[in-house]
Amino acid sequence: MAGFSPLPSGARRLRRRPASAARRVAHGLASVFAVAAGVLALTRPLAAQVSPTSRLARVSGVVYDSVAGAPLRGAVVQLVATDDGANFTRGVRTDSYGEFTVTDVPAGRYVIGFQHPMLDSLGVEPPTRSLTVRDGTPVRSDLSIPGPATIRAAVCGAPTLTQTGTLIVGYVRDARTGAPVANATITGQWFEYALGRGGVQGRRPTRVAKSFATGWFALCNVPSPGQIALQATSGSDSTDLIEFEMPRRGFARTELTLAPAGHTVRMTGVVQTAVGGQPLPNVQVAVSGRPPVRTNLRGEFTLTAPAGTRTLDARLVGYYPVHQVVSVQDSMPTLRLGLSTLRAVLDTMKVVASLGPAAAVLDFEKRRRSSPGRFIDAREIAQRNPTLTSDLFRAMVGVYLETITPADTMSIFAGGAQPESSSMNELRIMMRGVFANRCVPLIFVNGAMLRDVTAAEVDMLVSPRELLGVEVYQPGQVPPQFDQAMNGCGSVVFWRR
Numbered sequence: 001m002a003g004f005s006p007l008p009s010g011a012r013r014l015r016r017r018p019a020s021a022a023r024r025v026a027h028g029l030a031s032v033f034a035v036a037a038g039v040l041a042l043t044r045p046l047a048a049q050v051s052p053t054s055r056l057a058r059v060s061g062v063v064y065d066s067v068a069g070a071p072l073r074g075a076v077v078q079l080v081a082t083d084d085g086a087n088f089t090r091g092v093r094t095d096s097y098g099e100f101t102v103t104d105v106p107a108g109r110y111v112i113g114f115q116h117p118m119l120d121s122l123g124v125e126p127p128t129r130s131l132t133v134r135d136g137t138p139v140r141s142d143l144s145i146p147g148p149a150t151i152r153a154a155v156c157g158a159p160t161l162t163q164t165g166t167l168i169v170g171y172v173r174d175a176r177t178g179a180p181v182a183n184a185t186i187t188g189q190w191f192e193y194a195l196g197r198g199g200v201q202g203r204r205p206t207r208v209a210k211s212f213a214t215g216w217f218a219l220c221n222v223p224s225p226g227q228i229a230l231q232a233t234s235g236s237d238s239t240d241l242i243e244f245e246m247p248r249r250g251f252a253r254t255e256l257t258l259a260p261a262g263h264t265v266r267m268t269g270v271v272q273t274a275v276g277g278q279p280l281p282n283v284q285v286a287v288s289g290r291p292p293v294r295t296n297l298r299g300e301f302t303l304t305a306p307a308g309t310r311t312l313d314a315r316l317v318g319y320y321p322v323h324q325v326v327s328v329q330d331s332m333p334t335l336r337l338g339l340s341t342l343r344a345v346l347d348t349m350k351v352v353a354s355l356g357p358a359a360a361v362l363d364f365e366k367r368r369r370s371s372p373g374r375f376i377d378a379r380e381i382a383q384r385n386p387t388l389t390s391d392l393f394r395a396m397v398g399v400y401l402e403t404i405t406p407a408d409t410m411s412i413f414a415g416g417a418q419p420e421s422s423s424m425n426e427l428r429i430m431m432r433g434v435f436a437n438r439c440v441p442l443i444f445v446n447g448a449m450l451r452d453v454t455a456a457e458v459d460m461l462v463s464p465r466e467l468l469g470v471e472v473y474q475p476g477q478v479p480p481q482f483d484q485a486m487n488g489c490g491s492v493v494f495w496r497r
Contacts (some may be wrong), residue, residue: 055135055136056103056104056105056106056136057105057106057107057133057134057135057136057137057138057139058101058102058103058104058105058138058139059079059101059102059105059110059112059131059133059138059139059141060099060100060101060102060138060139060140060141061077061099061100061140061141061142061143062094062097062098062099062100062142062143063075063077063094063098063100063114063116063142063143063144064098064142064143064144064145065098065118065144065145066144066145066146066147066148066150067118067122067145067147067148067151067251067253070098071094071096071097071098071099072094072098072114072116072118072144072145073094073095073096073097073098074093074094074116075093075094075098075100075114075115075116075143076091076092076093076114076115076116077091077092077093077094077100077102077112077113077114077143078090078091078112078113078114078115079091079102079105079110079111079112080110080111080112081106081108081109081110082108082109082110082111082130083108083109086106086108088105088106088108088110090102090105094114105133105139106133107133107134107135107136108132108133109130109131109132109133110130110131110132110133111128111129111130111131112128112129112130112131112141112143113126113127113128113129113143114126114127114143116145118145119145120171121169121170121171121253121255122145122151122169122253123155123169123214123216123218124145124146124151127143127144127145127146129141129143148167148249148250148251149251151167151169151251152166152167152250152251155167155169155218155220156218156220156221157220166220166221166222166223166224166246166250166251167218167219167220167222167250167251167252168188168218168219168222168230168244168246168251168252168253168254169216169217169218169219169252169253170186170216170217170253170254170255170256171211171214171215171216171217171255171256172184172186172211172215172217172232172234172255172256172257172258173215173255173256173257173258174257174258174259175257175258175259175263175307175308175309175327175328175329175330176259176263176307176329176330179215180211180213180214180215180216181211181215181232181234181258182211182212182213182214182215183210183211183234184210184211184215184217184232184233184234184256184258185208185209185210185232185233185234186208186209186210186211186217186219186230186231186232186256187206187207187208187230187231187232187233188206188207188208188219188222188228188229188230188244189204189205189206189207189228189229190204190205190222190223190226190227190228190229191203191204191488192204192205192223204488207219207220207221207222211232222246223246224246224247224248224249224250225245225246225247225248226245226246227243227244227245227246228243228244228246229241229242229243229244230242230243230244230254230256232256232258232309233258234258236260236261237258237259237260237261237308238258238308239256239257239258239308239309239310240288240308240309240310240311242256242309242311242325243311243323243325255309255327256308256309257307257308257309257327257328257329258308258309259306259307259308259328261306262306263306263307264304264305264306264307265304265305265306265307265328265329265330265332266302266303266304267287267302267303267304267305267328267332267335268300268301268302268334268335269285269300269301269302269334269335269336269337270295270298270299270300270301270334270335270336270337271283271285271295271299271301271314271316271337271338271339272299272336272337272338272339273338273339273340273341274338274339274340274344275340275344277338279295279297279298279299279300280295280299280316280319280339281294281295281296281297281298281299282294282295282316283295283299283301283314283315283316283319283339284313284314284315284316285301285303285312285313285314285337286303286312286313287303287305287306287310287311287312287313287326287328288305288306288310288311289311290303290305292313292315305328306328307328307329307330308327308328309325309326309327309328310325310326310327310328311323311324311325311326312324312325312326312335312337313452314337314339315452316339317456318341318342318460319339319340319341319342320339320340320341320342320344320345320450320453321451321452321453322337322338322339323451323452324337342457342460342461345450345461360446360447360468360495361468361469361495364377364468364469364471364495367471367479371471371473371477371479372473372477373471373472373473373474373477373478374396374471374472374473375469375470375471375472376392376469376470376471376472377468377469378467378468378469381464381467381469381470385464386464387464388459388464389458389459389462389463389464389467389494390427390429390455390456390458390459391464392464392470393429393472396472398431398432398474399429399430399431399472399492400429400430400431400438401427401428401429401430401455402427402428402430402438403426403427403428404426404427404428426454426455426456427454427455427456428440428454428455429441429443429455429458429492431474431475431489431490432474432475433475433488433489439475439488439489440452440489441473441489441490441491441492442478442482442483442489442490442491442492443458443491443492443494444482444491444492444493444494445461445462445493445494445495445496446494446495446496447481447493458494461494462494462496466496466497467494467495467496467497468495468496468497469494469495470492470493470494470495471491471492471493471495472490472491472492472493473490473491473492473493474490475488475489475490477490478490478491
């Protein structure tokens with residue numbers, strides 16, 4: 001990609017700026033991206049020295065987001081003349097299809113580039129290219145944000161046997177002002193098993209990065225695909241420990257917000273049914289593990305939460321619990337949540353099962369022959385004749401049905417899945433964890449992972465007479481497809497008709 005030729009003093013151009021954090025982290029960026037940068041603004045075309053007999057041309061193209069795999073809407077494309085004595089600059093925005101057209105372009109040599117907030121979020125400088133316009137001939141010039149593989153290689157280096165080359169990039173900002181937070185510590189942590197002299201052992205690898213003056217950070221060589229715990233800290237300020245899903249393509253971006261400890265925000269929200277938008281009263285809503293509040297008859301709630309990136313949980317009996325990341329900021333708009341009924345979730349699972357119950361049973365039998373887990377087939381379930389599905393675990397070695405009180409929450413869930421705070425005692429399916437005496441295993445129904453479900457909710461979703469089989473895996477036994485959260489606990493997999 002070309003650089004820029006000097007322009008006359010009267011011409012607008014793409015301005016240079018100091019090297020970004022991305023270039024300081026990865027010197028290879030200079031050979032991949034253009035050195036031009038700055039904010040591209042829409043400008044009026046300047047007068048060009050055009051012969052009265054010359055014909056004007058059209059420059060068009062598409063700006064593509066190679067990271068998202070979609071056209072880039074709202075990018076500002078700027079075309080700048082580079083010939084001596086030519087004064088021409090024009091800017092346009094891409095439409096919803098990522099397309100742009102610059103009209104009435106005189107013959108000559110130009111540089112074309114674009115600006116979009118996505119470039120800043122990736123820490124990438126605006127890519128540019130050179131083109132030549134000939135008398136009246138249309139020119140096609142497509143532009144793009146570099147793809148994940150290009151960015152990963154530039155920032156993390158080429159993958160090796162010990163370095164995966166996977167990458168998380170993002171910014172750390174002040175939750176009050178939106179200003180970048182420099183020198184914040186970003187920590188990524190996950191769970192994995194390692195085979196050593198003592199057999200299979202669990203461990204929690206960690207990756208640490210620092211944010212630059214722009215707030216930008218890059219966290220290299222994290223597992224992909226998989227789930228990691230992500231947190232930003234600066235002095236005594238910190239975000240929650242955020243569950244972050246790393247996609248298979250090995251590249252992701254995020255934004256984290258920090259605020260001084262003790263800075264709280266009054267949040268308001270509305271909880272409705274996911275289908276129909278009907279208000280839901282009596283929903284428990286909690287942020288950052290604080291005591292929950294309940295919605296009123298109109299589904300509304302108000303609570304005080306620490307500012308910054310936090311986790312919010314909402315739960316109502318008969319509905320699938322919501323667990324999501326929110327940026328708690330001053331003057332934030334009313335938050336709207338939609339809850340799906342367990343019946344709706346069940347209907348989705350029926351569709352999955354209807355696509356191939358025979359295949360599910362076949363895979364069940366294959367794993368029973370090759371995996372160390374505990375397998376309960378339909379014949380054994382009929383022989384035991386449980387009243388509730390959760391009764392299957394009352395006499396199973398290494399699996400427990402235990403009632404969890406609010407006081408137990410922090411200690412019991414330290415080594416497994418993290419539920420929201422609850423003001424009620426809850427019966428849970430438990431296991432002995434790698435890092436804790438008790439932990440909550442992952443629950444799957446027909447291959448779909450369910451988050452933070454109680455034993456009662458399992459009984460509502462799956463009845464014994466509908467069960468085709470159950471797979472129970474202790475820590476260290478879990479096949480990859482049933483270890484999506486890598487939480488150091490086991491997994492329980494239900495297959496139903």
